[in-house]
Amino acid sequence: MKKVQSKTNGVITQTSWKNAMKRDWQLYLLLLIPLVLVIVFSYGAYPGLRMAFMDYKPAKGFDGSEWVGLKTFQKIFKDADFARALRNSIVFNVLDLLVGFPMPIILALILNELRYQRFKKVSQTILYLPHFLSWAIIGSVALTMFKPSSGLVNIALMQANLIESGIPFLNEKWHWAITYLLIGVWQSMGWGTILYLAAITGISGEQYEAAMIDGANRWQRMIHITLPGIRSTIVTLLIMNLGRVMGSNLERLTSLGNTQVKEFQYQLAIYIFNKGLENNKFSQATAVGLFQSAIGVVLVLLSDRIAKKLGEDGLL
Amino acid sequence: MEKNKKGQGEESFSAGGAHAVNKFKISDAIMMLVIIILCATCVLPFLHVAAKSISGNTAVMSQSVYFWPKDITFDAFKRVLADASMSSSMLFSVWVTLLFTLLGMIVCTCAAYPLSKKRLKGRGVLTFLLMVPMYFTAGIIPQYILYHQLHILDTFWVLILPLIYSPYNMLIMKNFFASTIPDSLEESAFLDGASNFQILWKIVLPLSKPILATLSLFYAVGRWNSYADNMYYTRSSDLKMMQYKLYQLVASATEAQNASLADTGGVTQSTPEVLQAACIMFVTIPIIIIYPFLQKYFVQGTMVGAVKG
Numbered sequence: 001m002k003k004v005q006s007k008t009n010g011v012i013t014q015t016s017w018k019n020a021m022k023r024d025w026q027l028y029l030l031l032l033i034p035l036v037l038v039i040v041f042s043y044g045a046y047p048g049l050r051m052a053f054m055d056y057k058p059a060k061g062f063d064g065s066e067w068v069g070l071k072t073f074q075k076i077f078k079d080a081d082f083a084r085a086l087r088n089s090i091v092f093n094v095l096d097l098l099v100g101f102p103m104p105i106i107l108a109l110i111l112n113e114l115r116y117q118r119f120k121k122v123s124q125t126i127l128y129l130p131h132f133l134s135w136a137i138i139g140s141v142a143l144t145m146f147k148p149s150s151g152l153v154n155i156a157l158m159q160a161n162l163i164e165s166g167i168p169f170l171n172e173k174w175h176w177a178i179t180y181l182l183i184g185v186w187q188s189m190g191w192g193t194i195l196y197l198a199a200i201t202g203i204s205g206e207q208y209e210a211a212m213i214d215g216a217n218r219w220q221r222m223i224h225i226t227l228p229g230i231r232s233t234i235v236t237l238l239i240m241n242l243g244r245v246m247g248s249n250l251e252r253l254t255s256l257g258n259t260q261v262k263e264f265q266y267q268l269a270i271y272i273f274n275k276g277l278e279n280n281k282f283s284q285a286t287a288v289g290l291f292q293s294a295i296g297v298v299l300v301l302l303s304d305r306i307a308k309k310l311g312e313d314g315l316l
Numbered sequence: 317m318e319k320n321k322k323g324q325g326e327e328s329f330s331a332g333g334a335h336a337v338n339k340f341k342i343s344d345a346i347m348m349l350v351i352i353i354l355c356a357t358c359v360l361p362f363l364h365v366a367a368k369s370i371s372g373n374t375a376v377m378s379q380s381v382y383f384w385p386k387d388i389t390f391d392a393f394k395r396v397l398a399d400a401s402m403s404s405s406m407l408f409s410v411w412v413t414l415l416f417t418l419l420g421m422i423v424c425t426c427a428a429y430p431l432s433k434k435r436l437k438g439r440g441v442l443t444f445l446l447m448v449p450m451y452f453t454a455g456i457i458p459q460y461i462l463y464h465q466l467h468i469l470d471t472f473w474v475l476i477l478p479l480i481y482s483p484y485n486m487l488i489m490k491n492f493f494a495s496t497i498p499d500s501l502e503e504s505a506f507l508d509g510a511s512n513f514q515i516l517w518k519i520v521l522p523l524s525k526p527i528l529a530t531l532s533l534f535y536a537v538g539r540w541n542s543y544a545d546n547m548y549y550t551r552s553s554d555l556k557m558m559q560y561k562l563y564q565l566v567a568s569a570t571e572a573q574n575a576s577l578a579d580t581g582g583v584t585q586s587t588p589e590v591l592q593a594a595c596i597m598f599v600t601i602p603i604i605i606i607y608p609f610l611q612k613y614f615v616q617g618t619m620v621g622a623v624k625g
Contacts, residue, residue, distance in 0.1 A: 015435075015437055017437060020436075020437035020438075024430070024433075024435075024436060024437070024512060026511060026512035026513050027429070027430035027433065027436060027512050028430070030425075030426040030427075030429060030430050030516075031426065031427060031430045031431070031442060032426075033422070033423055033426045033427075034423050034424075034426055034427035034446060034481045034486070035442070035445065035446070037423060037477070037480065037481040038445065038446055038449060038481055040466075041462070041477060041478045041481075042448070042449035042453065042454075042481075043448075043449075044462050044466075045453075045454035045455075045458040045459045045461075045462045046454050046458070047458075048454055048457070048458025048459070048461045048462055049454055049455075049458055051457065051458065051461070107354070110347045110350060110351060111351070113343075113344075113347055114344075114347060114348065114351065115340075115344060119348065119351075123351045123352075123354075123355050124615070125608065125611055126355040126358050126359060127351075127354060127355060127358060128611070129358055129604075129607065130358055132537050132541070132603055132607060133541065133600065133603060134540070134541035134542070134543070134559045134562075134599075135541075135563075136541075136543060136559040136560070136562040136563035136566065136599070137541075137559070137562065137596060137599055137600050139563070139566060140562060140563075140565075140566040140592065140595075140596050141361045141362065141365055141596060142361075143566060143569075144361070144364065144365055144368070144589075144592070144593065144596075145361050145364065150379050150589075152361075152364050152382065155379055186357060186358075189354075190354075190358070194615065218343060219343075243451065250544050250547075251542065251543065251544050251563075254563070254567065255563055255566070255567075258567075272455065272456060272457070273456070273547075273548070276456065276457045276460070277456070277457075277460065277548060282457050282461070285455075285456075285457045286455060286457040286458060289454070289455025289456065289457060289458070290454075290455065292455070293452055293453060293454070293455060296451070296452075297451055297452050300451060
């Protein structure tokens with residue numbers, strides 16, 4: 001057995017392509033399928049990005065449209081709609097990150113401390129559920145719950161004499177902002193715990209035992225053992241989430257939004273959809289999309305770099 | 317994996333017991349309470365909608381239905397089912413989801429298995445090529461133009477092909493293969509003259525049931541739930557999936573809260589409230605039915621696949 005091992009090990013470093021092909025042609029054949037798909041459907045769309053530097057007219061196509069350099073970008077940076085969309089995207093996504101990121105960590109710590117395994121299992125099952133429901137469902141249920149006059153939440157609050165008239169949870173922009181954020185947190189918190197819980201199972205029980213012999217209480221164990229034990233998971237997920245600071249989920253925005261809250265609901269995802277597919281301003285929408293993707297990549301690379309400087313594993 | 321987890325759980329449990337003598341402390345009560353409240357926020361809204369969907373119109377109108385139905389009637393459900401456009405779009409959703417999941421799993425395995433082999437020459441470059449789309453996408457407009465050029469705009473295929481390869485799922489599967497299938501197992505099969513295909517089919521896949529179940533669920537739920545692409549890239553009404561229909565129905569109901577649903581779903585003459593509730597349940601029930609069965613797999617599968625990720 002050992003001989004085989006060393007033989008294959010030796011092969012790894014110096015196999016020629018010919019030998020690799022001979023041995024693993026079937027593997028390369030398998031890889032061909034996803035590669036073709038990625039090349040056609042993902043990389044295939046990259047050349048379309050040149051629309052951002054053209055005055056693209058659908059009727060004229062790429063060949064007939066004029067190159068305009070950075071004019072489109074100059075135009076969008078002067079566009080009031082873009083400014084509003086950008087501001088909303090950044091504000092809401094940063095808030096999302098601030099409120100939504102710590103929640104799964106806290107929840108995972110709590111779940112980990114629960115004593116009754118059955119209770120833990122059942123509550124996990126329930127908490128994961130919102131992740132598996134579409135924004136169409138969540139939006140419509142939220143609407144049923146939060147209607148100013150007939151929503152269950154308002155009725156309950158009114159019957160408890162806490163308020164006199166219904167709160168416009170989804171119909172007034174400031175209330176909407178809070179409701180939108182909380183629903184987002186609610187939807188992702190349960191599922192978000194799964195990776196942290198996985199990391200927690202990797203922490204050795206001995207550490208806890210030793211701490212307990214030293215007289216550490218539950219709170220101290222949580223802070224000094226569990227939390228450091230999942231630190232690398234936290235960092236990885238933080239980097240991934242930072243990449244999303246520019247992008248918002250169109251489904252979430254549209255399913256919770258309405259015309260009364262347009263001012264806050266109008267984020268980059270909506271801008272792109274509006275300008276691009278509804279008003280045929282292809283160049284403008286492409287430029288904004290490119291801007292959005294580029295910032296996302298830069299943020300991921302930058303935070304990865306910083307994480308590595310700070311001695312973490314990073315993501316890439 | 318499962319065994320490990322349990323073993324460790326018991327260990328820390330008994331260790332805790334040794335010191336704290338299993339006393340149920342106030343902190344336990346607080347934590348349980350927090351969890352119970354959070355669980356309630358996940359269950360009660362759906363219970364409320366479910367109760368509404370099978371209640372009588374007058375009871376719903378007078379806002380006296382909370383979590384228990386009043387004047388039970390299944391009229392709204394019957395009406396939803398009788399609406400041809402609703403049931404056909406439900407069938408369409410099921411069909412698209414099934415095909416999408418099957419193709420997605422094939423593509424995912426085709427990518428993940430070879431890339432999990434350290435000996436594969438060119439592995440680094442190939443992995444890079446297959447991971448880039450996770451971080452950088454061209455955006456919807458270039459994609460729209462591309463699909464137009466490929467002539468798949470407003471066809472069935474635009475709902476399937478662009479998304480069946482998922483870098484995220486591939487990563488999870490690759491990590492699973494790399495961490496749970498021992499190399500020695502494959503090597504001995506290799507020495508017995510088995511080909512790569514045979515090893516994958518007869519040895520690796522049968523050992524990978526948790527991850528196959530998990531990712532099938534991810535694919536299926538992902539397809540079943542998303543409708544943004546349905547909104548961007550299709551126009552025909554026979555390509556409308558269930559979720560998109562629900563979204564449109566609710567969006568128009570939001571804008572005109574008391575308007576009838578006549579112009580959206582073709583469902584007429586009923587209180588929007590009950591009917592809306594029935595539509596929501598109609599779309600939610602399939603997920604709620606399959607969810608508990610798959611739950612034990614996906615927790616295990618995600619954990620194993622994600623530990624390294």
